[in-house]
Amino acid sequence: MDVEQAERWRSVSGCELLWLGWDDGEVVYHGGSGDTHFLDVPAARVLRRLQQSAATVSELTPLFVADGEQQGLSEELLHDTAALLIALERLSLIERCR
């Protein structure tokens, strides 16, 4: 895994993100690249959270759990959240705090 537990993440600085949402997820327009991305509900939650403030993977993992499901920090959930962060990073929607 390319994500350190203590590493902090934030949404990209200096670029406006525009949002539209429906039941199956949200679309986000990246003002810097001009690209539009579809995010499912957990991914949209994580990105919106990172727009508010930086966070670590373990702080973000609870957002990855569907409403009503039991929350926890299992290795599998941490792994899924880390994979999501890397995917969002590749889309230039989030970045690591330096």
Next chain:
Amino acid sequence: MRVSDLSSVDLDAALRGPGLDLLTGPFACRIRSALPAIAENVALLYADCPQRPASGFADFHVRLAQPPGLRRWWRPQVQFHFDDRVPFKPLPFGQAYPMMEWGLNWCISNHAHQYLILHAAVVEKNGRALIFPAPPGSGKSTLCAALVGHGWRLLSDELGLMRPQDGHFFGLARPINLKNRSIDVLQERLPQAVFSRRFHDTNKGTVALMRPPPDSVRRCDEPALPAWIVAVRYETGVPTRFEPSGKGRMFMRVAESCFNYTLLAQGGFHALGRLVDACDCFDLNYSRLDEAIALLDALEPPPVSGTRP
């Protein structure tokens, strides 16, 4: 005046001389060509289309002609000229007319950026538009032609023009481009419709064009409010499957089908968002036209209000 008001001599003289302005929806397309195939097919397929002698402003200045040199005689070819530029490689001479149609599509999709331009077939009933965004080969033109023969009004089989300011769709009512097996299907289904001859060995296979119904041409300036987006897919032998589609995913599919979504930037994003908001969205897989038509005929339009500010 309509194209059918011109004698073949006058039509030919206009095309060979200063040009003929075809008024297709919001565009004036000035066509010039000395090629008999252009005159014959314009007379056949644009019979009901408003026209005027070439004068004043035209949106697109188009000319079809043979290239100079040996190619006039040896494996003859045809070139498409736009504003006296040649944007494409030449095609075999026998494909002059399809080249005019494809070239006009290119003119609109590359220049009419006052609209959000979807690669889509669009038909209308009771003022509400049904939009089929889909790649080539999906069966959208076949279904579009069948619906038009079943009482729906044709806006376009290829280019959905949405005005971003108010979400209205505008029609072109140009000939419907049919390919391969769908030509037989539609000719059998719509014996009263007018078709061009078949053009073989094009890069889309065998193509033929169907004249738009007179009512669609006459009402071409009437905009329609979008009501449904249907992602359609024809597959031989599959049972009909028609089910609601998530709007977020449909947004992405429509965005991918747009010619100028990226170019319109934030304006395109918001316009497309309003379009998806305003519509009920579905996936339709079909192999039987009658079943598909019955399902689409039965659709109830969503209320006009309810779009995002």
